[in-house]
Amino acid sequence: MTHRLRGPVRIVGTGLLGTSIGLGLSARGVEVQLRDASPTAERLAADFGAGRLARPGDRPELIVVAVPPDVTARVVAAELEAFPDAVVTDVASVKAVPLAELRELGADVSRYLGSHPMAGRERSGALAGSGDLFVGRPWVIAGHDDISYERGSLVDDLILDLGAVPIESTPEEHDRAVAIVSHVPQLVSSLMAARLADAPDEALRLAGGGVRDVTRVAASDPALWIQILGANAPAVVEQLRAMQADLASLVDALDALDASGSRRTVADALRAGNEGVARLPGKHGTHARFTRVQVRIDDRPGQLARLLADIGDADVNLEDVRIEHAEGAQFGVVEITVLPDALQPLHEALEQLGWQVVA
Numbered sequence: 001m002t003h004r005l006r007g008p009v010r011i012v013g014t015g016l017l018g019t020s021i022g023l024g025l026s027a028r029g030v031e032v033q034l035r036d037a038s039p040t041a042e043r044l045a046a047d048f049g050a051g052r053l054a055r056p057g058d059r060p061e062l063i064v065v066a067v068p069p070d071v072t073a074r075v076v077a078a079e080l081e082a083f084p085d086a087v088v089t090d091v092a093s094v095k096a097v098p099l100a101e102l103r104e105l106g107a108d109v110s111r112y113l114g115s116h117p118m119a120g121r122e123r124s125g126a127l128a129g130s131g132d133l134f135v136g137r138p139w140v141i142a143g144h145d146d147i148s149y150e151r152g153s154l155v156d157d158l159i160l161d162l163g164a165v166p167i168e169s170t171p172e173e174h175d176r177a178v179a180i181v182s183h184v185p186q187l188v189s190s191l192m193a194a195r196l197a198d199a200p201d202e203a204l205r206l207a208g209g210g211v212r213d214v215t216r217v218a219a220s221d222p223a224l225w226i227q228i229l230g231a232n233a234p235a236v237v238e239q240l241r242a243m244q245a246d247l248a249s250l251v252d253a254l255d256a257l258d259a260s261g262s263r264r265t266v267a268d269a270l271r272a273g274n275e276g277v278a279r280l281p282g283k284h285g286t287h288a289r290f291t292r293v294q295v296r297i298d299d300r301p302g303q304l305a306r307l308l309a310d311i312g313d314a315d316v317n318l319e320d321v322r323i324e325h326a327e328g329a330q331f332g333v334v335e336i337t338v339l340p341d342a343l344q345p346l347h348e349a350l351e352q353l354g355w356q357v358v359a
């Protein structure tokens, strides 16, 4: 596969992010050198094909630091010092604090350009790594005044080689943005999931797509998130306070639904949600609204493959697909997301072929 980076690339921190970057670059033929404070972690990443163990005398052109946020600045500073010819980037989920710490440490930030891939998983460590993790995902480059343009282009090359989309920003802008799209959603998901902890089993048996969507990221690693939230607390608090006010007025309205204006307060909250969700970019970064078709499939081998093949034969492009199983039921419901124009032809084609379209 072709690549822009000449390499070698040194990766420090071979957990989920470091291993994923190593796998992606190695698959494209870039030489990758791996280093982790944990000998087990670096050997594991090497065993999975993310690169080879770093050796004395290595001369990387680019270093990617993928360690927890609270040690990021210290590790970046040590790398800048140990490799005076290399450009160093990091992938920490917060950007202003590491840059400020580097400046305090007196590091040579003319060779440092922080970045942040907006891609991840709920699990950490090399075992969860994937070379395709970044494909099609935004990857922020948090620019600052002291980096030279020429040096910074290596970080662009890294992002493009991994199939991601570079987005230029500043550390401050980045941190405000991720408070809204990542840090507060994490907390909302955790708070909702915490409600499930002592819910009766009978209630959990009824769980469907809605509660699963809202709680997916609640499985994330608390040790990582306490660091992320700690380093971006002011921006997160600003969002949470606004949400706290919305929640208080919603609770008051529901608690006195017959009072004048209460139903309107509830309706306004729901409508504001409609407006917000419609603003999220869809596949390919468009704002197209998608439609969904639900098809019932029997719990037998080959059913899903047959359904997908039939959709392909109907010449319909799938935007997304997911399966829901009702506990104890002998069938599942496949939810297919398509562009609105494809809805009618798909519906007709599936019914003609004997599929039970349920919605």
Ligand SMILES: NC(=O)C1=CN([C@@H]2O[C@H](COP(=O)(O)OP(=O)(O)OC[C@H]3O[C@@H](n4cnc5c(N)ncnc54)[C@H](O)[C@@H]3O)[C@@H](O)[C@H]2O)C=CC1
Pocket: 012, 013, 014, 015, 016, 017, 018, 035, 036, 037, 038, 041, 066, 067, 068, 069, 071, 072, 075, 091, 092, 093, 094, 116, 117, 118, 119, 120, 121, 122, 123, 124, 125, 126, 224, 228
């Ligand atoms: N987990 C996610 O979904 C995402 C995480 N990030 C950022 O990526 C960075 C890494 O996160 P993960 O890969 O998820 O964590 P991880 O826990 O899977 O891996 C971190 C690795 O860093 C190593 N490490 C810790 N201190 C070190 C040191 N002083 N020197 C060398 N190695 C050291 C650990 O042994 C571990 O192998 C974090 O800064 C996080 O904010 C960014 C985007 C997504």
Ligand SMILES: O=C(O)C(=O)Cc1ccc(O)cc1
Pocket: 092, 093, 117, 118, 119, 120, 121, 122, 182, 217
């Ligand atoms: O799983 C998701 O939807 C995520 O958003 C994962 C994620 C977690 C932490 C980051 O800094 C960036 C992305």
